[in-house]
Amino acid sequence: xxxxxxxxxxxxxxxxxxxxxxxxxxxxxxxxxxxxxxxxxxxxxxxxxxxxxxxxxxxxxxxxxxxxxxxxxxxxxxxxxxxxxxxxxxxxxxxxxxxxxxxxxxxxxxxxxx
Amino acid sequence: xxxxxxxxxxxxxxxxxxxxxxxxxxxxxxxxxxxxxxxxxxxxxxxxxxxxxxxxxxxxxxxxxxxxxxxxxxxxxxxxxxxxxxxxxxxxxxxxxxxxxxxxxxxxxx
Numbered sequence: 001x002x003x004x005x006x007x008x009x010x011x012x013x014x015x016x017x018x019x020x021x022x023x024x025x026x027x028x029x030x031x032x033x034x035x036x037x038x039x040x041x042x043x044x045x046x047x048x049x050x051x052x053x054x055x056x057x058x059x060x061x062x063x064x065x066x067x068x069x070x071x072x073x074x075x076x077x078x079x080x081x082x083x084x085x086x087x088x089x090x091x092x093x094x095x096x097x098x099x100x101x102x103x104x105x106x107x108x109x110x111x112x113x114x
Numbered sequence: 115x116x117x118x119x120x121x122x123x124x125x126x127x128x129x130x131x132x133x134x135x136x137x138x139x140x141x142x143x144x145x146x147x148x149x150x151x152x153x154x155x156x157x158x159x160x161x162x163x164x165x166x167x168x169x170x171x172x173x174x175x176x177x178x179x180x181x182x183x184x185x186x187x188x189x190x191x192x193x194x195x196x197x198x199x200x201x202x203x204x205x206x207x208x209x210x211x212x213x214x215x216x217x218x219x220x221x222x223x224x
Contacts, residue, residue, distance in 0.1 A: 035214075042118060042201065042214030043158070090157055098212050099205040101148040105157035 002026050006091050006106035013081045013113045021076040021109050023091030031094040032074040033058075033103070034066060036087040043090065049074055050097075081113045116216075117141060120202050123219040127192045134188040135218045137202030144213075146205030147178055147185050151198045152217065158201055161187075192222045 004025045013019055023032065030051050035043040045058030047066040055066045063085060065077045074093075078085060091106040092098070120137045127133040139147075147164035162169065164176040164185050175188040185204075189196055202215035 040122070040216055042116075042216045044214075045211070099146050099207065101146065101160055101163045101203070101205070103150075103158075103160065103212075105159070107157050108155075 004091055004093055004104050004106040006089075006109045008109060009107065010110050011112070013078075013111065015082060015113060017081050018077070018079050019081065019111075020078075021089055021091070021111075023074045023076070023093075023106055025072055025074075025091075025093040025104070027093060027095070027104065028071070029093035029095050029104070030071075031097050032068065033092045033094070033098060034064075034074065034076045035090045035092065036060065037090060037108075038087050046076065046089075078111075081111075083113045085111065086113045087111060117213045118202055118204050118215040120215040120218045122216060124221045125218065127189075127196075127220060127222050129192055129194060129222055129224055131192050132188065132190050133192060133220060134186060135200070135220075136184050136186045137215050137218075138182075138184045139202075139204045139213070140183070141204070141206060141213075142180075142183060144183075144204045144206055147176075148203040148205070149174075149176055149185075149187050150201040150203055150214075152201055153198050161200070189220070192220075194222050194224065196220060197222045 033048045034046040049068040052071040149161040150158040151161045152158040168177045199217040
């Protein structure tokens with residue numbers, strides 16, 4: 001039972017570098033989300049998708065892009081990393097939308113931008 | 115002002131004791147309410163939904179007070195394994211815009 005898998009788990013970047021975080025789910029869920037978690041703050045929604053081929057902005061989308069070319073994958077890209085993007089990133093999927101409370105999270109990806 | 119506020123704790127609880135804590139939310143239009151549990155350096159996991167009439171799940175009891183805009187979680191007969199951070203989560207609309215609190219840390223001691 002893989003569930004939601006995120007890669008990579010850890011990454012260190014220099015300011016200005018780019019990278020992509022991959023989220024893969026094997027539960028056939030329609031909804032997928034990318035959150036970031038910072039100390040002293042709740043998880044904040046970056047981008048989300050309500051189905052294959054769709055994406056939408058969340059609460060803190062600036063500096064990030066996403067794509068959902070396949071239903072099972074949701075990619076989060078940082079085109080030019082900044083120290084403010086140092087965070088723990090969580091991907092989540094949901095069968096009927098997060099408002100049902102059924103959010104299944106990946107293990108997280110810890111990103112440090114120097 | 116944060117939309118969902120929680121006492122960060124930690125709440126230090128002797129094993130077997132009861133602990134309770136609240137979470138307040140600012141948007142009166144909030145529609146759904148949940149408690150998630152997050153272990154240290156792990157992902158959040160749904161603990162329970164919170165219903166208007168209050169609900170129990172084993173040793174855990176959740177209450178919702180819409181008039182005062184807070185939800186609560188009570189843990190009875192605390193176990194060492196209950197040590198975690200408990201996230202209060204409030205849903206705002208049908209497609210799933212959720213607001214997460216920063217969490218309340220609970221430490222159960224022998």
